[in-house]
Amino acid sequence: MKKTIIAVLVSGSVALTGCQTTNPYTGEAEYNKTSKYGGIGALTGAVIGALANGKDGALAGAAIGAAAGSGWGYYVDRQEDALREHLRGTGVRVVRNGDQLSLIMPGNITFNTDSYDIQAGFYRTLNSVGMVLREFDQTIIEVAGHTDSTGAHTYNMQLSDKRARSVASYLINQGVMANRVRPVGYGPDRPIASNSNSQGRAQNRRVEINLYAVEGVQYR
Incomplete structure (x- = not known):
């Protein structure tokens, strides 16, 4: 033996x-x-x-x-x-951390300043995201809005929430099941760069789509 x-x-x-x-x-x-x-x-x-x-x-x-x-x-x-195949060249980063996938969408290509209306030029990219999410339908989708620290905290929280809901609504309208999608606004509370300079603030202004496993599903 x-x-x-x-x-x-x-x-x-x-x-x-x-x-x-x-x-x-x-x-x-x-x-x-x-x-x-x-x-x-x-x-x-x-x-x-x-x-x-x-x-x-x-x-x-x-x-x-x-x-x-x-x-x-x-x-x-x-x-x-x-996701990498369909999002290549769009400006959206596909990030993998262990078994978690995240899509990092910079604020400059998703929304205009102080707006939660999705830029028309970003529709095609979100269409590609929606297509993949419909195909891989055994995930929970967190749509997270983030801002920099400029301005009032309350305003940033509200803006990030509205942006997350805008993206979530668009994906749902593209056929992604609503019960999979969870929009949330984090405002300036989860920065990925320093807010002390313009480059860092630009990185912090973003929408992230985070994909999680569904408990109890047998993945194949």
């Missing part, structure tokens, strides 16, 4: 080390995320299965573990690829 466990672990390790690719957007080396999740799941499942049922348990555990490990990760992989 020990030999079986070692063999599965070695083969799984080889699979993990062989999954390194170059990210076409950043030029950096990275591991294929789906293979990584599946490989880790396989290793874990193999060990547990082998301890319980010997050789056959190791093989069965590896298969089950691989499937479980790649579920949400694989779903995020595919959604990320689709």
